[in-house]
Amino acid sequence: MQAVLYVSHGSRVKETRQEALAFMEQVYKNVDVVLQETCFLELASPDIATGIDRLVQQGATKIAVVPVLLLSAGHYYKDIPDEVKKAIVHYPMIYFTYGKPLGVQDRLVKILVERLEETGVARLTDARILLVGRGGKSSEITHSIEKIATELAIKIDVENVDVCYLAANTPTFDEGLQVAIRSGSKQIFVLPYLWFTGKLVQSMDQKISELSSGNPDILLCGYLGNHPAMVTALTERVHEAIQNEQQLAE
Structure with a gap:
């Protein structure tokens, strides 16, 4: 069963976590996948390992990992893949694919x-x-x-x-x-x-x-926030990650 794991940056500020979760809820509605979870890279819970555990426990067999990031940097190239690779050791039967940050649009x-x-x-x-x-x-x-x-x-x-x-x-x-x-x-x-x-x-x-x-x-000025174009942009990255046929290797 297909699942999606959204990996947000994380923050100690409660308002930030709530804002991120509310944003992801808007994206959930645009993605025709039953199993969707949001986790955080740092400073908040659940972490990536917990997010993956929850999806597997619900029956996920394929997980599209979607970085909730604006641009490509260390979190995208190293931190998130490193955490997912740890999960692959525990769940070798799960097929993991990886999405992209929003980039310049x-x-x-x-x-x-x-x-x-x-x-x-x-x-x-x-x-x-x-x-x-x-x-x-x-x-x-x-x-x-x-x-x-x-x-x-x-x-x-x-x-x-x-x-x-x-x-x-x-x-x-x-x-x-x-x-x-x-x-x-x-x-x-x-x-x-x-x-x-x-x-x-x-x-x-x-x-x-x-x-x-x-x-x-x-x-x-205001930050990017929950603008409808941000919801659409992330939704597109989710669909790309789901359709990605290249598995994230251990």
């Missing part, structure tokens, strides 16, 4: 445009747009974020969109903000390329609050 860039518009603030001619990525050790992360920034600049008709990262890459979020402030622009839009809320969003909000006095107008 035009419809996701359009969500960023919407998040800018949702502020309800008209952009000044000298406004700075600061795209904030989570960051990661893989060079694919920086290439992807830079590509997204370029596509966003074209869509909103600005010369360029600045990028920065919350971890593992430079410029850091603090550095990106300082460069934007020193530019002399009177208006800065901070645009997080993050799926769900959590500590990272909270830290950005706090930093912006600290800098709000005596500095340009700094506006924190």
